[in-house]
Amino acid sequence: MPPEDDLLAGALDLTGRITTASNATFFGTIDGVEVVYKPVAGESPLWDFPDGDLASREVAAYLVSQTFGWNVVPRTWLRDGPMGPGMVQLWQDADPEQDAVDLVSSDAVPDDWRRVLEGRDENDRLVSLIHEDSTALRRMAVFDIVVNNADRKGAHILPMRDGHRHGVDHGLTFHTDHKLRTVLWGWIGDELSADELAGIDRVSAALDGDLGDILSGLLTPAELAALAARCDRLRTRARFPEPEGEMPAVPWPLF
Numbered sequence: 001m002p003p004e005d006d007l008l009a010g011a012l013d014l015t016g017r018i019t020t021a022s023n024a025t026f027f028g029t030i031d032g033v034e035v036v037y038k039p040v041a042g043e044s045p046l047w048d049f050p051d052g053d054l055a056s057r058e059v060a061a062y063l064v065s066q067t068f069g070w071n072v073v074p075r076t077w078l079r080d081g082p083m084g085p086g087m088v089q090l091w092q093d094a095d096p097e098q099d100a101v102d103l104v105s106s107d108a109v110p111d112d113w114r115r116v117l118e119g120r121d122e123n124d125r126l127v128s129l130i131h132e133d134s135t136a137l138r139r140m141a142v143f144d145i146v147v148n149n150a151d152r153k154g155a156h157i158l159p160m161r162d163g164h165r166h167g168v169d170h171g172l173t174f175h176t177d178h179k180l181r182t183v184l185w186g187w188i189g190d191e192l193s194a195d196e197l198a199g200i201d202r203v204s205a206a207l208d209g210d211l212g213d214i215l216s217g218l219l220t221p222a223e224l225a226a227l228a229a230r231c232d233r234l235r236t237r238a239r240f241p242e243p244e245g246e247m248p249a250v251p252w253p254l255f
Helices: 004-009 054-068 135-147 194-207 210-215 221-237
Strands: 012-017 026-030 033-039 076-079 086-090 101-105 113-120 126-132 157-159 165-167
Touching: 004 076, 012 033, 033 054, 054 076, 054 086, 054 135, 054 194, 054 210, 135 165, 135 194, 135 221, 194 210, 194 221, 210 221
Parallel strands: none
Antiparallel strands: 012 026, 026 033, 033 086, 076 086, 101 126, 113 126, 157 165
């Protein structure tokens, strides 16, 4: 890995584009290190999020992830690139042989997986959206609740060969209104573990110190206050929440 200064200021060379992304998203390298680059100029306007700050939210999500200490979000930072300022994130080689989230026939749900919802496919067969029951995925679900992730699709979960799971695409986070849309609803009502509660405590404490100071340059005061309130609420309840409000509980598409 190159020194930090090289990642921040070294030449960012584009090598390709992810054409399925809703915002301009490019592959690139910095001194041979593979990265993803999302320029602010390529962000599509949204009706419910401010224009031009999705990159900042991605970096804020990384900083919260680091404070949790669970390595949910890959290293993410802001810097200039060929198309102007944007978000840069270390590329992750996910294992194509693994799926942390799946859509299967409802009579074929593995015993150690969690069922999220059921529906019917194009042939009117009953199918279930499911996800694995793992420590890494539970941690990601806790992280999503705290950052108010409005877009946790199955494809935004990267299963790594060593069993770790990375989460990516965190532009739709930190809204002051409840926006949690996720495929990770399998633990509704379950008690949070001591490890998960300790992670929330680390974030809450850091918001009163260095983390809060850094996030103040990326989020609004109202968004920071809402973040702290979500930590307090989740810590007090100490259980995975259920969907609330009239908004959809899952993103679309699911993957």
